[in-house]
Amino acid sequence: MSFYRKHTSVFKVESRLRILSDLRELASAESLDAFSLIYSNILEHQPDCPAEVVEKLVGMREDITRKDAKEVVQVCKEIYENSLVDGRTPKTGFVFPRVKCLNNASSKSIWPKLT
Numbered sequence: 001m002s003f004y005r006k007h008t009s010v011f012k013v014e015s016r017l018r019i020l021s022d023l024r025e026l027a028s029a030e031s032l033d034a035f036s037l038i039y040s041n042i043l044e045h046q047p048d049c050p051a052e053v054v055e056k057l058v059g060m061r062e063d064i065t066r067k068d069a070k071e072v073v074q075v076c077k078e079i080y081e082n083s084l085v086d087g088r089t090p091k092t093g094f095v096f097p098r099v100k101c102l103n104n105a106s107s108k109s110i111w112p113k114l115t
Contacts, residue, residue, distance in 0.1 A: 019046055027057045035072045040079055048089040051077040 004013040022042045029035045035054065042049050054076040058069040083089070 036075050039076045043083050051080040
């Protein structure tokens with residue numbers, strides 16, 4: 001933070017780095033409630049964060065059973081769908097439109113790959 005403080009406002013840096021901290025928390029969540037709470041918090045600041053982010057993170061976790069992973073993803077998909085306004089995100093963030101692995105062409109479910 002001290003490096004960036006010389007070049008820009010702390011608020012800008014914090015707002016840009018917050019998503020990385022939130023994603024770290026999401027990746028290390030231990031329960032369904034934790035996943036849903038953290039994902040809801042992410043949607044407050046990055047409303048265009050698709051549920052596929054959760055799906056990919058949960059799919060990489062070896063300590064979560066497939067059944068539990070599906071439940072987490074389903075709950076997060078419902079949270080995302082409930083956050084949409086007229087079928088669209090309220091605003092576009094600066095991170096997720098640039099993440100190529102989440103593009104429609106490549107955002108197919110990871111579940112067939114896990115079998």
